[in-house]
Amino acid sequence: MNDMVDLLKSIFKGTDARTLGENRLSxxxxxxxxLAVLDYLKxxxxxxxxxxxCVDWIDDNEFELVYHVASLERPLHIMVKTRIDxxxxxxxxxxxxxxxxxxxxxxxxxxxxxxxxxxxxxxPLFLDNWKDIPxxxxxxxxRKYVKDTYDSIPSFEEYKWQKEN
Amino acid sequence: xxxxxLELIFGPQHLGMIGNLSISLNVEGxxxxxxxxxxxxxxxxxxxxxxxxxxxxxxxLVCRINMIESEPVEMVYAMAVEDLAGIEVPERxxxxxxxxxxxxxxxxxxxxxxxxxxxxxxxxxxQWAMGDRDYLLDLFExxxxxxxxxxxxxxxxxxxxxxxxFEDKLxxxxxxxxxxxxxxxxxxxxxxxxxERASGIGKISPEDAIEMGGxxxxxxxxxxxxxxxxxxxxxxxxxMDLEVPTREAGDAYSRVLVIRDEMVQSVSILKQCIxxxxxxxxxxxxxxxxxxxxxxxxxxVRVESARGEFGLYLVSNGGNRPYRxxxxxxxxxxxxxxxxxxxxxxxxxxxxxxxxxxxxxAPEIDR
Numbered sequence: 257m258n259d260m261v262d263l264l265k266s267i268f269k270g271t272d273a274r275t276l277g278e279n280r281l282s283x284x285x286x287x288x289x290x291l292a293v294l295d296y297l298k299x300x301x302x303x304x305x306x307x308x309x310c311v312d313w314i315d316d317n318e319f320e321l322v323y324h325v326a327s328l329e330r331p332l333h334i335m336v337k338t339r340i341d342x343x344x345x346x347x348x349x350x351x352x353x354x355x356x357x358x359x360x361x362x363x364x365x366x367x368x369x370x371x372x373x374x375x376x377x378x379x380p381l382f383l384d385n386w387k388d389i390p391x392x393x394x395x396x397x398x399r400k401y402v403k404d405t406y407d408s409i410p411s412f413e414e415y416k417w418q419k420e421n
Numbered sequence: 422x423x424x425x426x427l428e429l430i431f432g433p434q435h436l437g438m439i440g441n442l443s444i445s446l447n448v449e450g451x452x453x454x455x456x457x458x459x460x461x462x463x464x465x466x467x468x469x470x471x472x473x474x475x476x477x478x479x480x481x482l483v484c485r486i487n488m489i490e491s492e493p494v495e496m497v498y499a500m501a502v503e504d505l506a507g508i509e510v511p512e513r514x515x516x517x518x519x520x521x522x523x524x525x526x527x528x529x530x531x532x533x534x535x536x537x538x539x540x541x542x543x544x545x546x547x548q549w550a551m552g553d554r555d556y557l558l559d560l561f562e563x564x565x566x567x568x569x570x571x572x573x574x575x576x577x578x579x580x581x582x583x584x585x586x587f588e589d590k591l592x593x594x595x596x597x598x599x600x601x602x603x604x605x606x607x608x609x610x611x612x613x614x615x616x617e618r619a620s621g622i623g624k625i626s627p628e629d630a631i632e633m634g635g636x637x638x639x640x641x642x643x644x645x646x647x648x649x650x651x652x653x654x655x656x657x658x659x660x661m662d663l664e665v666p667t668r669e670a671g672d673a674y675s676r677v678l679v680i681r682d683e684m685v686q687s688v689s690i691l692k693q694c695i696x697x698x699x700x701x702x703x704x705x706x707x708x709x710x711x712x713x714x715x716x717x718x719x720x721x722v723r724v725e726s727a728r729g730e731f732g733l734y735l736v737s738n739g740g741n742r743p744y745r746x747x748x749x750x751x752x753x754x755x756x757x758x759x760x761x762x763x764x765x766x767x768x769x770x771x772x773x774x775x776x777x778x779x780x781x782x783a784p785e786i787d788r
Contacts, residue, residue, distance in 0.1 A: 384461065
């Protein structure tokens with residue numbers, strides 16, 4: 257695994273790799289070389305994209321995209337991470353490298369509002385007629401939303417009282 | 422544009438569908454031209470809710486992500502917290518965890534057998550499967566106090582030790598299942614009618630399965646020997662003697678046969694667990710849950726659930742609650758990517774057939 261760390265560091269400028277535990281590798285890379293790193297990893301045997309996660313680091317005003325890639329023969333699991341600007345969350349799609357990337361990007365687009373350029377299908381996946389800011393962002397207040405949405409519906413007694421008076 | 426193209430909505434309510442999921446099909450005659458899966462009926466935003474609760478309070482929450490098989494979800498969360506906080510789990514707890522994982526896998530496979538048989542009209546084995554699952558739920562109740570959502574795993578071990586006489590009850594159940602499996606074979610798995618319905622349906626090549634992110638039976642059904650229990654043994658799986666069953670054809674029938682063989686394997690692992698069960702404590706003491714802060718860090722842990730790889734990416738910022746949790750569930754790719762692909766060109770009558778052979782469980786997609 258250590259040779260992997262050195263290789264990644266030497267090939268891609270500005271890339272930092274460190275091991276987490278026995279079989280995990282965390283690779284931090286600038287936005288422009290993410291697709292190149294993914295392409296390189298795919299060619300060197302990590303050919304399955306497991307998932308794409310997004311983390312909202314609101315204090316740094318950044319989103320972190322995490323690409324989980326792994327091979328089926330080795331227990332090593334690699335997380336390729338990059339940070340993008342929170343005010344302008346636009347990032348190129350990884351569909352040219354991993355065909356199943358589209359569905360993960362569609363989920364992250366809905367829940368975090370990250371725009372994946374080149375992905376033809378970014379329709380809402382889970383939410384119906386959502387008008388608020390993307391719900392998984394840290395500045396979306398779940399408790400306030402519940403109060404505003406559901407407390408404004410009068411109970412049956414209130415409704416009857418309003419009607420009679 | 423086909424000559425007489427119609428839109429047909431399959432679900433969200435359907436016999437044999439586990440959870441609610443709607444599939445809109447474009448059909449001509451009874452051939453499907455294209456399919457689009459619409460999830461979201463069970464979206465409860467668990468990953469967001471987890472950010473509002475402390476580390477221990479999340480256990481009753483995460484198990485509800487999958488109502489059929491809650492154990493892998495609890496297990497994966499407990500493993501992630503242990504990894505971040507650096508807690509060692511006692512050996513006996515690891516064995517008990519392995520045992521409850523396999524019980525849960527068996528119960529999930531019985532539910533799948535019920536759903537599959539009832540969707541195809543094999544009513545007798547459907548009733549048997551539900552009945553046998555109920556005996557397992559009784560055992561769960563004995564062990565954990567709950568039938569469906571057990572909340573039994575904790576960071577540092579399991580909540581309590583095995584009750585008195587539990588091993589004997591489990592062994593009696595395993596013997597009963599062992600005697601029952603030939604009946605399942607003759608009425609369902611090796612039944613000619615089922616073979617005719619399922620063979621050649623929903624065929625997927627190994628290359629496509631890998632490329633689309635398939636795990637579990639989808640890979641094993643087309644000849645790829647892949648199992649997290651073998652690849653990266655967790656709990657006590659490194660001490661267990663376990664085989665990974667595979668089939669070559671890649672169709673619905675081979676995926677179901679893989680499920681059948683896994684049930685046999687589960688029975689064998691459970692017997693080994695009882696045989697090798699070490700003595701000792703089952704719980705490593707953890708700090709006061711209200712004051713428990715976990716150091717800054719991130720981790721990805723995974724287990725082999727009944728349907729494939731179940732993973733969790735957990736991030737802590739040093740606080741008393743998770744900063745971000747993201748579940749990688751097997752049904753997400755199987756249901757949203759592979760199902761859409763396999764339905765193209767299939768028959769309307771085979772929609773449920775293909776969906777269940779991919780083992781799609783809807784609440785796991787929505788989370």
